[in-house]
Amino acid sequence: MNMRWTLKPKPDPEKVAVLAKTLGVDIPVASLLVQRGIESFEDAKKFFRPSLEDLHDPFLMQDMEKAVLRIEKAIEEGENIMVYGDYDVDGTTSVALVSSYLKTFYPNIATYIPDRYDEGYGVSYKGIDFASDNDISLIIALDCGIKAIEKVSYASEKGIDFVICDHHRPGAEIPAAVAVLDPKRQDCEYPYKELCGCGVGFKLLQALGSRRGETIENLIPYLDLVATAIGADIVPVTGENRILAYHGLRVINAAPRAGFKAILEQVKKETLTITDVVFIIAPRINAAGRMKHGLHAVNLLTEENEETARHFASEIEIFNSDRKDADKSITAEALLQIEAAKEQERFTTVVYQENWHKGVIGIVASRLTETYYRPTLVFTRSGNKLAASARSVKGFDVYDALECCSEHIEQFGGHKYAAGFTMLESQYEDFKLKFEEVVSGSIDKNLLIPEIAIDAEISLTDITPKFHRILKQFAPFGPDNMMPVFMTSQLKDAGYAKCVGGDDLHLKCRFVEGASKKSFDAIGFNLGGKCDLLSNGNKVRAAYCIDENEWNGNVSMQLKLKDIVSE
Structure with a gap:
């Protein structure tokens, strides 16, 4: 699947320089902090040393x-x-x-x-x-x-x-x-x-x-x-x-x-x-x-x-093993249903099978969203009604979309990206049409291409043990405070690129950067199909997080790839 790379705007260089001096950190670190709204020593103290005293009354x-x-x-x-x-x-x-x-x-x-x-x-x-x-x-x-x-x-x-x-x-x-x-x-x-x-x-x-x-x-x-x-x-x-x-x-x-x-x-x-x-x-x-x-x-x-x-x-643990089995089989059935319907041109993914396990349809909806990157609904029968789980793509409010279809829904609740609801079976076809109409009429088409939000463009020479040590203190990571993603250009493979894992799904290589000759090992999960981009000394641009690799008791920094594209 193609990815949409988005480089976040550079923060105010003056604010970055002041914060770098105040905290005694390098410019790349200060830049990341200002991007996250941290502009003073006090802000940084609260960010790096979260205190229970700062909880609200x-x-x-x-x-x-x-x-x-x-x-x-x-x-x-x-x-x-x-x-x-x-x-x-x-x-x-x-x-x-x-x-x-x-x-x-x-x-x-x-x-x-x-x-x-x-x-x-x-x-x-x-x-x-x-x-x-x-x-x-x-x-x-x-x-x-x-x-x-x-x-x-x-x-x-x-x-x-x-x-x-x-x-x-x-x-x-x-x-x-x-x-x-x-x-x-x-x-x-x-x-x-x-x-x-x-x-x-x-x-x-x-x-x-x-x-x-x-x-x-x-x-x-x-x-x-x-x-x-x-x-x-x-x-x-x-x-x-x-x-x-x-x-x-x-x-x-x-x-x-x-x-x-x-x-x-x-x-x-x-x-x-x-x-x-x-x-x-x-x-x-x-x-x-x-x-x-x-x-x-x-x-x-x-x-x-x-x-x-x-x-x-x-x-x-037994329940979880059963859940994995149900998730795997239902996802496979749902994918077949989507392929048979040839609905890839639709703006939504909606599937239904009355015998699907109600307990895992939310997970299946997430899997289908990852595969087709569309607002997704998975239905099953629950008693004399239909139950559904909804999942969305980044930037699109599926809760609002469902609210626009509320005349067909009995009960629903949830969040921007995940919701659950019930309806009468007689409403299913009308609802499905309405949901497609609402989504197609309101979604920004760019949102149907997965985004890699890149915090900053850096050189491999910026990646030092101190830089990585400070980045780890940005944790805990999660929405609105994601692990920083970087982009580096003019990278070549050192001659070690290969596909690894079952079905050669993953990419393993060692990147060398242009004039600096700085190099790092890199791993790209589900990027095995891009191995050919690194052949014949071709130069690529990489989006990645900085990760640790532990092998035989030795810990080293590596690049965890999000995507690579030809220069």
Whole structure:
């Protein structure tokens, strides 16, 4: 697939020079920092040393006072409290976070995760009935609830109050809960809008803890859960999210809870980055809700006995293996369906098979988006309705597109790049036409070509051990703080270029730069097809990140290629 290279604008050279002098760093580093909005010593200090002291006052969030007062009242009066959350990583970590904290000083806490197949996403009538049957009078809903207008009303009729902690976009009406914590509420003046659901739950604990005379130090052991949710939910790694992720990763690496320790023992991994959290921990937590039930994940995350945690982790490893098998077979079927329909000229990818596993259609949608790079919907049957997962390409808001098709949809929720929804089967064909019409009429056609956003053009001579050491401190990486991508021109292969891996999928070479003769090993995953560009001493331009390669105990810098093109 062709890639669209975009070089970010060069920052103000005067600001770069001043910052380089202030911090005692080279111009390429200062340039990257100014690009990220860091222009002073104080900015740099906050960026490189994220401090929990810089977290915002939780009571700045709309309804926080109401939420805390209602929970305090429930505790004083001995009410039963149910902590309710969605079945994905953000939801299950949120439930583990809030329930385990409350249980340290109050026993009457139940947890509830809806069944993906029986109840579907978000607050369910079945969950409310469970609360009613078990004399539960307060539900704390996490990572869901912002659109549960009728369900909150139903609960109220049964004498059950709701405190909602959500981060999804509200509809026109806010549920009539006792408190609705959501920084995306239009009337909420909380300074940071990009918290994940677990992050909103953490702010609730911060508020509750402050009333109990606790400091932020008391909450540090819970930050591993928040960091996992931040990574898995693909929220911006800026502001508070960066602080929480930074300190959460330290907890995971220095003092992991029994559940994380058990997962990591299975995969033989020691020091974790946020990327490792996304690709190692998150899929396993997700696998419970996808293949069995989300409560398995909550049980693993809250278990304190290491032996029991190992047992739970081995079960989840089986769920994850089953998930991989289902993902692989459904993706293959979906690709065949797309090829047979010859719909490559369409602006959307929409596929449906009634027997596809509902738990993996979101992953399949992501795979198809990577393959065809179009806003993608994958449908399956769920009871007497159709359920779908939506994924989008960078720069296109699929949530807004679905909102434009809402006359065909029963229920939906999500984000700019990922959403889920249900509809009647009779609406499928009309919806499919409408969705294609909305996307084709509103998408910038450039967005249908994958973009490589390049931070700066540098020479290989700029890549020194000190430069790499500072770059590593830009972590944790994620949306709005991605690992820097560089471009270098006039590169030739030193004569070692070859295809490696199964089916010769990958490219391995050693680049030498023009006059400087500086050279680095490079690896390009899925770039095996471009090996011929390096033959006969041809010069190329490369887009890459700077990575480390460990071999036989030796660690060396290498270029991790994003793409190469002929000069």
